[in-house]
Amino acid sequence: MAYDQENIFAKILRGEIPCNKVYEDDHALAFHDINPQAPVHVLVIPKGEYVSMMDFTANAPADLMAGFMRAIGETARELELEENGYRILANAGEHAHQDVPHLHIHILGGKPLGPMLDRKFKGA
Numbered sequence: 692m693a694y695d696q697e698n699i700f701a702k703i704l705r706g707e708i709p710c711n712k713v714y715e716d717d718h719a720l721a722f723h724d725i726n727p728q729a730p731v732h733v734l735v736i737p738k739g740e741y742v743s744m745m746d747f748t749a750n751a752p753a754d755l756m757a758g759f760m761r762a763i764g765e766t767a768r769e770l771e772l773e774e775n776g777y778r779i780l781a782n783a784g785e786h787a788h789q790d791v792p793h794l795h796i797h798i799l800g801g802k803p804l805g806p807m808l809d810r811k812f813k814g815a
Contacts, residue, residue: 692792694740700793704738714766718758721766721798730801731770731777735763741794743783763796772800778807 695701702708703720710722713733724732737759741747748756767777777800782789 692742694742694746695792696740698791698793700734700736700791700795701740704736714762714769716758716762716765718755719762721762721769724797728797729799729804731772731799733766733770733798735759735766735796735798737794742792743789743794744781745783747794763798767798767800770798770800772798776800778804 699708703710703722710720712720712722714721714735717738719735719737721733721735724734737747737751737755739747739751739755741751747759751759763779767773767779770777777798780797780799781795782797
């Protein structure tokens, strides 16, 4: 899938759409989700044109990959989530319900989040 330069996260990175910023450095931008699914719900996006984790790990330079991972950790520290825990999640593609075609990591916390997946699932 080709990168769409008109996706909402690209527009946020270019400053065309405002965001409620939590953290920013040379590699990433973190901001509050406009449709939170937990008391704390922040998105971390890399500064570059990457559709998914597959695209990012195949094409991003090593310094950007390392900086992006550090930004995720720094954002969790800024949000003071370490003591009680948090979840990080990246949706990739249609089956995972990726809504925006720009790699983004969700950081969720602030309450017990429950099981990750439906425990009733027994396979296909």
